[in-house]
Amino acid sequence: MLYVIYRGWMLGASEYQKLVTAISQAGACIQTSSVDYLATHYLPNWDHLIKDLTPETHFYHTDGDLKIELEKLGWDRFFVKDYVKSLKTSMGSIISHPSEIDLIIAEMHKFRGTIEGGICVRRVEDFIPTSEQRYFVIDGKVFGSDANEPIPEIALDCATRIKSRFFSIDTIDRQDGVKRIVEIGDGQVSGLVGWTTERFVEICHSFN
Template structure:
């Protein structure tokens, strides 16, 4: 069964953004059900959010990003209806939050340090852990890269006040969506658009562009031998891994995400996602 967010104005229909995947799933013989994303986000309407989901079976969610706590609540109320979500709440958090996936992938991704609060003292400790030099700041799940100069890029961690100014702006922009604490990542210069790779049960099932650059197709031959055992070590059912080519010609891991809430670039057919999920689980 595929679960997708309902349209806010027509709640029995899939949200327009996910309707193509819902249609592809139906054509592939899946049951499709809608959930009320807004009710999930409010935190007090999870039971109402899944009211139209049929009882029993196994489900995969394809929808808007949920905080780990909200996702855990979703899995709980679905379980009360006899529905097992393929990705458990613990697995979702392990893919969704950088401090959870970073230890297994530290050797292939920019060096990072993080806090568990938004306090300046904790931020300064993380800053000193990385040492001087350029860095990128984000929270445990998301950056504000579209506000690069004011809320993402830190020119020199050695300049404590300038670094804190950028971090504070990130915190302000993320507002209630700020998760966990600050993450500081050592800056690496990339020369390619990001490539989004999709993995099911530790096997790469799809390679395509990143949603931000949907027309920048990845290289025809991309060797993922260096990444495969590391993704396998995460032991997660459905994840994405975003890659970029560093200036020295080495492919690097930029981000890991839970595949259920990873956006599909417009240049990948919706049926390809459904087929990848079916093929990867076989």
Template structure:
């Protein structure tokens, strides 16, 4: 994924209110967003997104210039969020935005695939009830719906929101807001990633035998958000991904999953926050690292891409600890990392692989000239982790041992972490 540090945050383009802006109202209403999306616009603004409104009616009528009258030129990357559009009108929107210096992050082809059957069906065939398409005769009432072939438990339907293949928000389906099932996504995630659409939803229901089945796939730009659910994780993910930063980094057996501020606040409070922690809950050092991101966001210093990641087993999904940056690169291109592991994850090489992965990603970023880590002098296990990850000792800084990343080397076969004294505790390695 290419990052342009000058690009800034993406633009969230909401369906506008035909009655236009409302002075003195909440930010989303002042912007002029349709009442259905005004609260979302307020959340998007608080997450750091740029926001503008689209004249939905004008677009449907074929007036693309009129539709974009309140959209700034040179918008750069754009997520649409509003009422559903016929695929041909969505394609017209993409073309008009491109002519104005904007770029829809969901392509017209991806929108059609996720928004309409049979676009997504083949990818999810093994995970969804068998579907049959029948010809529709104009002027004749459709046949009554046939009984469902599969029997489902009465636990409600879950709607999962995915950005760049990562599940960023799970909540009830808007039709059953009082029921909040928690689906198993192990088999769904590979299908979502194979679909190739950046922003999608999956609706899942549990069958009588306990198996979760996909009953609908949708384009996330036009899927309904349920009331009563904290939408911040979704819009923080859209801002991060839209700016070109990863929501996950994966290499070998390690996957680093971005811990964005709204979710980091829960981890800082000791909650599992949807992760399957190896020791049941996040370690105290992990919660402390999450607290760094929360405080940075509260102070206005947080930048997408330069926060904390949860270190997970890529195959099992188990959360093992955390790793992250102490902030974005400074004016000299200097960036510092820190990491920690849950007690049960120590001694198996996880920290070495995670440090190598994160430092390797940072080193490819145009803003970064030096990747550094600091350790207490007595923390020998953490120093060995850094050395195996390709860092070299460069001297003492304020009583701490300073290491800087050299060329990122392949992970030695069978390399293990030493049992840490206080392994990689935040805020220092």
């Protein structure tokens, strides 16, 4: 049996299932099932597993009164995204007042074309932007971009809680010295941020 690892653009749920089916019909098997793909690709599917390791997050339907919901949270700032992506253009993803939520959703529709899944609102923590690091997990083993550097405990802990075969973990340092997880993603569609292609190919040989 030929086993396949997909590397490409982020796919929606139906698109990914079509890919799995096409690969199967070609006589091969993709390493990441549709269930595993969505387990790390959609934020609500992993947030509850690592609530103590990542910023507080709430999930909403786009047709609800989000201004009232954000007012209930009482936060100073809100990081807004859909189940997959944040807004990296125009006004960005962080708003300071609940009244701005309708505008940011409109901007997401404008620049993204669609909102995938629903709305995720994350509490903004005091992070050090330059400290963000990406790790990949294959069958429970965590790999860093430098094979000689130790893996942080928070990434090792996360890898034991999430059972998908292949995913990425993004860690970051808070100003108070606490390390946090800011993102989990499917390993196939996660960019090689801070990684060389050679190192990524090397770890892919770890698949059983």
